[in-house]
Amino acid sequence: MLGFTLATASLHVQSSPELVGSPELINSPELSSSLEPINSPELIKGPELVNSLELINSLERHYSPDFDSAPRDNKGRFTNQGGDISHGSLPVRLGFYLRRFGTLFRSDNGAPKSVANEGSFLRDNSTTPTVTWIGHATLLVQMEGVNFLTDPIWSQTPSPVPPIGPSRWVDPGMALEDLPTIDFVVISHNHFDHLDLPTLRKLAARNSDTVFFVPLGNADLLLKNGITQVQELDWGETVSYKNTQIHCLPTQHWSKRKLSDTRKSLWASWAVIGSERRFYFAGDTGYFAGFKQIGDKLGPFDLAAVPIGAYEPHAMMAETHMNPEEAVQAALDVQAESAVAIHFGTFDLSDEPLAEPPLRFKAAAKETILGADNSWVLDIGETRQF
């Protein structure tokens, strides 16, 4: 998300005290049952170990020789492949913040359409690969007999101090209660529109077996919120879970939830690969050379979810968010057969006209091998087979 957090972050209360260290959550017998493989049986029996991150990170992880681990700067903070990135000059950012406060009465004209989805097909489905756009960067994906979510957010206002913050143009495409059983969640980074603690707490409470995959440095935040099925990964690390290989991969972005934590936790994209389908989730990212490397090493993908919004003002966003043309290029770079557009039209985040990103995305894709048929702009709530 955007610099909005800078202004309000000092007011942020990170966790709900009533959930922190709650014994019934942390000692849940289901905690270890869904993690496979577990190499160290002693990790799941000792009550003295129940708060350790080793217990949480109990899936076997492998570094791939194809990708470098995430770089850090001379202060030990995570950085990007090309070093730190620009967020624009101070005047550019100040002007942006002032415009944000001036958009309270902006029209929702141009927001995505929404279709009703009460989820009965999805709850019964275990064989047809599908993708459903819930809104923003939240997708429900079904493949290989597993159900997973990307960057799930059901909140109305992603902010440290709601209701102050960028609010929704469109409600979530289906009710959280109507989801099928969620096997796992992948999270790209800690900005409030991507790591939504109220939603994560609900998902964990709904199914204690759901595993949350996060980039390095993010597990502690979830643990403090009573979410104990968490697996942290570095860029280039892979785990096997159920019928899939889950790969944590580079992006070009940053992280921040409060004044003092800039780039202390990592950001990432994710590939979920099975024997029948290969899916790529780009998360929140600027365009960078890493997409070609991901395509070379892990492509082709049947479907790539690429962010197409929050690209204006250019001077502030260019290195952290792709514009629609760059998103099409990213989909081509990772060798996607089809690309589905995400990260637009849901929250009031940036300066570009609300209707513009999908129009530019379709126009750019038409000129490429993707064409009109394989560049998808879904309605919010729409399910499509892939």
Ligand SMILES: [Zn+2]
């Ligand atoms: Zn972000």
